[in-house]
Amino acid sequence: MRIATWNVNSVKTRIDGVCDWVRAAQPDVLCLQEIKCETASFPTQAFEDLGYNVAVHGQKSYNGVALLSKHPISDVITALPGDDGDAQARYIEGVISADGAAVRVASIYLPNGNPPDTEKYTYKLAWMARLKAHAAALLSHEEVLVLAGDYNVIPQPEDVYNPASWTEDALFRRETRAAFREIIHLGFTDAFRAINAAPQSYTFWDYQAGAWQKNKGLRIDHLLLSPEAAARLNTCDIDKSPRGREKPSDHTPIWAELA
DNA sequence: ATGTCGATACTTTATCGA
Numbered sequence: 001m002r003i004a005t006w007n008v009n010s011v012k013t014r015i016d017g018v019c020d021w022v023r024a025a026q027p028d029v030l031c032l033q034e035i036k037c038e039t040a041s042f043p044t045q046a047f048e049d050l051g052y053n054v055a056v057h058g059q060k061s062y063n064g065v066a067l068l069s070k071h072p073i074s075d076v077i078t079a080l081p082g083d084d085g086d087a088q089a090r091y092i093e094g095v096i097s098a099d100g101a102a103v104r105v106a107s108i109y110l111p112n113g114n115p116p117d118t119e120k121y122t123y124k125l126a127w128m129a130r131l132k133a134h135a136a137a138l139l140s141h142e143e144v145l146v147l148a149g150d151y152n153v154i155p156q157p158e159d160v161y162n163p164a165s166w167t168e169d170a171l172f173r174r175e176t177r178a179a180f181r182e183i184i185h186l187g188f189t190d191a192f193r194a195i196n197a198a199p200q201s202y203t204f205w206d207y208q209a210g211a212w213q214k215n216k217g218l219r220i221d222h223l224l225l226s227p228e229a230a231a232r233l234n235t236c237d238i239d240k241s242p243r244g245r246e247k248p249s250d251h252t253p254i255w256a257e258l259a
Numbered sequence: 260a261t262g263t264c265g266a267t268a269c270t271t272t273a274t275c276g277a
Binding site: 009010013034036037060061062112114120152206207208209210211247250 | 261262263264265266267275276277
């Protein structure tokens with residue numbers, strides 16, 4: 001089963017490019033982030049026409065996540081537990097059932113958190129603590145589980161073009177990386193790093209300052225695998241091609257193949 | 260040093276978020 005994740009930075013603006021990629025890559029599951037539309041205005045039909053089931057958690061203007069799946073989606077939850085007052089659409093989870101096997105998949109849009117001296121960063125760390133608690137609860141089920149998405153976390157210095165210039169950024173601060181490691185250390189495997197040790201393997205390039213042309217990128221989109229999922233991991237790779245096309249998202253898809 | 264993009268609204272440019 002091929003599971004991909006892609007922050008598309010507005011699904012409506014990007015619909016043609018996203019559909020092109022889906023047709024070519026044929027993921028079984030695609031986790032979308034930053035759809036930037038309300039649930040009711042999500043282009044469901046376009047993806048159903050490509051053979052996908054759709055589960056969406058949207059909001060106006062910002063954020064928004066979705067699951068696309070060739071196989072049935074059940075047991076959908078659209079909020080990260082732990083704060084009933086959190087109105088930001090950043091989490092959707094469902095169970096994908098294919099050929100008698102089940103995979104629980106979450107599409108995650110973790111808060112950016114910049115600037116770090118504001119409540120935005122406090123919210124990011126609180127969100128990560130909630131994610132850790134929920135991830136621990138999910139791990140106790142001993143299922144094939146994939147937590148995929150835009151984590152807005154640069155795990156290691158080799159995951160950013162110039163780490164020295166990012167030490168105070170919310171994506172790379174000591175506290176951010178420590179919170180990410182706490183989640184990993186519950187028992188998750190970073191799918192990409194289990195397969196590929198190459199530095200400068202990026203999933204995001206800023207629109208500004210020719211970042212794409214200069215390969216000044218970040219690795220911030222991740223697939224975290226439960227032990228049961230990691231045992232089935234065959235492949236994980238970043239598909240850079242969409243980033244070089246017309247009207248691209250600033251992120252590009254990353255995908256993993258599970259046996 | 261600078262450079263971008265998308266959504267929104269008391270819109271035709273400014274503001275926010277990234």
